[in-house]
Ligand SMILES: Nc1ncnc2c1ncn2[C@@H]1O[C@H](COP(=O)(O)OP(=O)(O)OP(=O)(O)O)[C@@H](O)[C@H]1O
């Protein structure tokens with residue numbers, strides 16, 4: 001049986017470093033799935049492999065049954081609409097907020113749809129609308145994260161993969177970002193969410209995977225993971 | 240107050256002091272020289288005006304070439320030292336078309352069409368050379384240490400010079416004259432050489448067009464995105480390799496156009512014609528802040544005017560003999576001074592921020 005999105009036995013090496021040691025996971029259409037793990041576990045590497053930024057040594061990455069490994073990064077965006085909101089925001093600092101958002105829709109040609117999505121993003125993040133003409137480099141960290149997410153949405157993702165959207169944000173903002181992710185999901189977008197903030201991630205996700213030094217050590221529903229003793233100790237900071 | 244001065248001086252090295260003395264001396268020399276020249280009445284106001292106009296025309300050519308240096312630097316952080324040869328390849332090739340068209344009498348009967356055809360061919364050849372250069376010589380080296388593509392660029396520069404020398408023979412070739420651009424026009428009661436006006440105005444239009452392309456089109460936005468962050472651009476669905484090719488193409492086309500303007504102004508082309516304009520344009524790009532598009536344009540115009548006024552304005556005023564022959568020295572002195580005192584160029588905080 002085939003899943004909406006699936007990774008099978010994926011290995012990635014950086015020179016001599018074996019960063020992913022045969023991980024497997026899947027995401028069904030409409031889900032929020034989270035991948036949690038400590039620093040250096042290989043979360044970012046997994047997402048970079050999905051979007052084609054690193055070449056895996058072996059394994060499979062399939063979207064609707066089709067192998068993604070033969071595509072270059074820009075093709076994965078253009079053909080599959082798998083959109084990666086990268087770690088550390090990576091907004092285009094010397095472009096305006098609105099230019100950044102249009103960059104998110106770079107591969108699209110449906111003018112009306114783009115304008116519609118622009119309004120949708122502005123409705124989700126009114127702060128961005130106020131600052132549409134401002135250079136992205138002058139936004140605060142939280143605003144940049146909103147922009148990075150909004151830019152991702154402008155690609156009308158069929159699978160949205162997000163790398164630590166809560167990083168470096170104040171608790172109130174973290175909460176609102178997670179609310180937004182949940183809202184985006186309710187509007188029909190499938191999400192694969194990488195987080196160190198396991199508490200928040202497990203509170204909105206349907207299922208989750210725990211990654212430790214390149215291996216998946218645990219997999220279950222969010223509920224199961226929240227109640228798992230090892231997860232509680234290691235990732236939820238409970239005694 | 241002395242306390243504070245002494246405190247600040249603790250962080251000033253001997254080299255700094257020596258450099259500031261050099262800078263101060265140069266400033267004094269320029270001021271004294273200019274004062275002498277202006278008060279001596281050796282040149283009339285009209286002559287000064289002519290210096291400025293020809294400086295602007297020359298400078299706009301530098302600006303067009305500098306565009307290619309600065310765009311390539313902006314996107315790959317490399318100095319394409321073979322860009323002078325990209326500039327040479329177009330007009331040198333187009334010369335042969337110009338020769339044929341002149342023999343057929345097209346420069347007589349329809350000079351604008353003839354010029355247009357020559358211009359198109361020149362831009363096309365420079366574009367192809369620039370794009371091939373990137374594809375063959377630079378792309379395989381992406382990710383290599385920065386010195387490697389730099390050395391490759393110098394190698395490519397020699398390769399192109401001698402290839403074109405071999406193809407088209409080493410001698411100078413004279414571009415045909417364009418009748419409507421001969422003589423002068425009278426503007427605001429001043430007589431100005433038509434050629435200078437034509438070159439200046441068309442270069443300026445082309446510069447504005449290219450700037451608008453980078454600033455306001457989708458492809459231009461992709462170029463800026465790749466220049467800022469290649470991976471983030473790829474995640475937006477931008478084909479990074481293709482965008483880099485386009486950047487080289489734009490720089491090449493601008494250089495090819497500049498080449499025809501240069502050939503029309505100086506009437507001759509040969510395989511070595513790219514060397515000095517290339518270095519000057521590189522200087523202009525550094526003056527403006529390399530990586531910065533408006534900076535390259537301003538840097539080009541500024542250098543052109545400075546170089547054109549300089550010999551008569553401050554060198555002769557200091558009693559330097561045969562000052563006009565020191566024109567090139569002025570440009571390169573400026574390059575060195577900028578690299579020492581303001582490596583980020585006139586408009587260039589951007590580079591500093593990025594580093
Ligand atoms: N470009 C690289 N070159 C060499 N090693 C790398 C590279 N990128 C990542 N690694 C290594 O691969 C391992 C996994 O890194 P990765 O960035 O995927 O971790 P992560 O789970 O995202 O961590 P964090 O939570 O800190 O972002 C780490 O040991 C890291 O040092």
Ligand SMILES: [Mg+2]
Nearest residue numbers: 043044045087
């Ligand atoms: Mg990471």
